[in-house]
Structure formats: C-alpha cells, structure tokens
Amino acid sequence: MRISQHKLVAENGEAAVSFVNSPNQSGVITPAYLIIHYTAGGSAQSSINWFQNPGANASAHLVIGLDGKITQMVPFNKKAYHAGVSSWAGLSGLNSYSIGIELDNPGKLKRVGNKWVSWFGVEYPESKVIIAKHKNQDTESGWHIFTPVQIEACIKASLAIYSHYKLKDILGHDDIAPGRKEDPGPAFPMASFKSRVKGRQEDHAAMFKTTGEGVRFRTGPGLNYDAAGKLKKGVTVEFIDNVMDWFHVKLAQPVAGISEPEGWVHSSLLGRV
Ligand SMILES: [Zn+2]
Incomplete structure (x- = not known):
C-alpha cells in the first residue's frame, strides 16, 4: 500500500x-x-x-x-x-x-453463565475469546x-x-x-x-525481556507445542521473526536447563528492552 x-x-x-x-x-x-x-x-x-x-x-x-x-x-x-x-x-x-x-x-466481554457477552448484549462463542489481563488492570477478562x-x-x-x-x-x-x-x-x-x-x-536487532516468571520457551508458535523449558523474569532474547503474536527468539545468554538457544514465546510475555 x-x-x-x-x-x-x-x-x-x-x-x-x-x-x-x-x-x-x-x-x-x-x-x-x-x-x-x-x-x-x-x-x-x-x-x-x-x-x-x-x-x-x-x-x-x-x-x-x-x-x-x-x-x-x-x-x-x-x-x-x-x-x-x-x-x-x-x-x-x-x-x-x-x-x-x-x-x-x-x-471486553463479560462472562454470563457459560457465555461471553458484549456490553451491547451480543453473545460470542468461546473460540472468538481470549482470557487475559489488561496491562492497566489487576484481573483477567474476556476479550474478543x-x-x-x-x-x-x-x-x-x-x-x-x-x-x-x-x-x-x-x-x-x-x-x-x-x-x-x-x-x-x-x-x-x-x-x-x-x-x-x-x-x-531499525537496523539493529530488536531485543526483548521476559516480563513474568516461568515464561514457557516453546518448540513452535502455539500452546500445542512443547515447552523446552521456562524462563525467569528479565531474561533477554533477540527477535528473529514471528507468526502472528508468537515470537521466534534467540537467547542472548545461555539459560540453565535449555539446550537449544532458539525457541518461541508468546509476545504478551515480552517487553522491549
Ligand atoms: Zn479508542
């Protein structure tokens, strides 16, 4: 465009x-x-x-x-x-x-019984909803x-x-x-x-840090891929590429218990360095 x-x-x-x-x-x-x-x-x-x-x-x-x-x-x-x-x-x-x-x-969607409902009263199926915590809020909600x-x-x-x-x-x-x-x-x-x-x-590599404890370092871009291990909060990784909101990253330093330096992390668990 x-x-x-x-x-x-x-x-x-x-x-x-x-x-x-x-x-x-x-x-x-x-x-x-x-x-x-x-x-x-x-x-x-x-x-x-x-x-x-x-x-x-x-x-x-x-x-x-x-x-x-x-x-x-x-x-x-x-x-x-x-x-x-x-x-x-x-x-x-x-x-x-x-x-x-x-x-x-x-x-933002509300849980009503076993349904997800918008503020204007329309229901949405589970498959259209993610449950997550807004960065400015303390509790989890449903989001379309x-x-x-x-x-x-x-x-x-x-x-x-x-x-x-x-x-x-x-x-x-x-x-x-x-x-x-x-x-x-x-x-x-x-x-x-x-x-x-x-x-x-930007011509330099994009560097990110894990923003929580126990961040899964997976073998592929999705929850159905195995976790090769967990990363502590504050671990620095280099962005390689992504599939939607899954980041393919490389560890900046070796991490105990993880044999391969490359893996996949959900981008909501990473912040810019
Ligand atoms: Zn707006």
Whole structure:
C-alpha cells in the first residue's frame, strides 16, 4: 500500500481501500504518532455509519473490518476525533498529533453463565475469546480476538503510513488515556505489531525481556507445542521473526536447563528492552 494525497491507495493485487468521508474532522495536522483502537461495536459498517453522523463528534482515519476490509474516513493530514482527552510525551489532545486506526471488535466481554457477552448484549462463542489481563488492570477478562486478516491489513496500512509520515511511535488508546480507555487491549498483539511496522526503520536487532516468571520457551508458535523449558523474569532474547503474536527468539545468554538457544514465546510475555 502507499499514500497519495493523504489517502491510502492499494497496490496491484491488494484489496481496494474505500473512502467514505466523515464530517467529524477539522484543521490540518502534522502527525507524529499512530494510535490503535478498537471500535467496541457490533460491525465495521455500524462504526462507519456512526462516524458519518455529525452528532457523533467521533471519527478515525481508518476503520478495518474483521474481514480485513479498509475504509478511510478522514485524510491523514486532517484532524480526526478518535483520541479524546489524552496525553503523551508532553503533548495533550493527541487528535492534533496523530493518525487513528479503529479495528472492528466488540471489546471486553463479560462472562454470563457459560457465555461471553458484549456490553451491547451480543453473545460470542468461546473460540472468538481470549482470557487475559489488561496491562492497566489487576484481573483477567474476556476479550474478543482480532482476526489474522484484520491484523495483516492493519500492518500493511501502518507500514505505508509510518514511513510516509516518518512517525515517532505507535501507541494504544490505553497508553494515551490509561484511566479512561482500555482499547485495543490485550488481544491486540502490540509488541509483534510494532516490530513488524517499525522494524524496517531499525537496523539493529530488536531485543526483548521476559516480563513474568516461568515464561514457557516453546518448540513452535502455539500452546500445542512443547515447552523446552521456562524462563525467569528479565531474561533477554533477540527477535528473529514471528507468526502472528508468537515470537521466534534467540537467547542472548545461555539459560540453565535449555539446550537449544532458539525457541518461541508468546509476545504478551515480552517487553522491549
Ligand atoms: Zn479508542
């Protein structure tokens, strides 16, 4: 994908990007950050409809569906209304400094009996839900998964945006408004997403540290692969590549009990060094 006149354009072989203008925009901006959100809605179309309503006073530059379909609603050099009250690195009101991507996702889910239910009352099957603790919260909750095609579309769009506008960083809404917002939440593979999008701009190896005790060091990318051993908190590993949110890594130093230096760790258990 590439950017032309502040709009995202698909290259040959890529699915077309639709443009549906939102009235909820103003002023010219010079973006420095990319902000990732989820819509907390029932479908991409319902979010697109909402962002076309002047009374909503809300919008985003892009909306990406579970099927990977991308809709742009505000040109990238115009202010969209996605961040609200927010601050980061000495800046406040991040709408003036950022490009916002909304991923269609119902968000945090509640356990009701043996069902998972969204805030708007729709039930979701177990297969669409991960149970995880939000980095800003103390207890585990259910979170609706993002689909692989949705994440891939988000990566492709973000690669084009990040390099075209020479952005400084990628953040979650929960980074810039931590007391108020929990999107995109723990189901979004932020660490691997950042590595994929920012990786091309960095020529040194990406180093990570384990963020918990007893992190499984597996023989492949998934829970069904054996654990070759466990890593203590604070072990440094070098990123090799990834399959979605599973990182293929190399131990920076030998670790007792682990014979092979390479293995797989879930990216939610790793933090940037
Ligand atoms: Zn948000």
